[in-house]
Amino acid sequence: MAPAENNAESLLVRARQAAKRAHCPYSNFHVGAAVRCADGSVIDGCNVENASYGLSICAERVALFTAISQGKRPIELAVSCIDAKGDAAPGSRMPCGACRQVMQELLPSKADVSIDGVGTRQLEQLLPTPFELRQPTIN
Numbered sequence: 001m002a003p004a005e006n007n008a009e010s011l012l013v014r015a016r017q018a019a020k021r022a023h024c025p026y027s028n029f030h031v032g033a034a035v036r037c038a039d040g041s042v043i044d045g046c047n048v049e050n051a052s053y054g055l056s057i058c059a060e061r062v063a064l065f066t067a068i069s070q071g072k073r074p075i076e077l078a079v080s081c082i083d084a085k086g087d088a089a090p091g092s093r094m095p096c097g098a099c100r101q102v103m104q105e106l107l108p109s110k111a112d113v114s115i116d117g118v119g120t121r122q123l124e125q126l127l128p129t130p131f132e133l134r135q136p137t138i139n
Helices: 008-019 059-069 097-106
Strands: 031-037 042-046 074-081 112-115 119-122
Touching (some): 008 112
Antiparallel strands (some): 112 119
8 A cells, every 4th residue: 555645645635725826816616636646745736716707717727837937747646626515516526528538648548537526447448539749749
């Protein structure tokens, strides 16, 4: 069994903590994400909204882009929306299509994606037929 600090639940805890830092004055939908990197480090991020919605960014992309910008290789991701009601449908907790596309390029195809309140899925289950300009190099 993996040490407590390296399991999926620990990533979800980090994602929940990151969600508390979200800047979401328009949706009031606090989302956090945490990514485990190949070197064992964990990087988190939260959603940041803007009055011009197209300039907003999701928590998943913040965490993934931060990892890449720090020279890290993301290998696993956890996502949490702390505002989702306990009985919310799984679809309201899932990463958006844009984030799934970014995950497809930056995570291994068999990467685990843990979604708070839904469970763990492999990336290829979340986006079985991604848009690709080239053959993926991460696997």
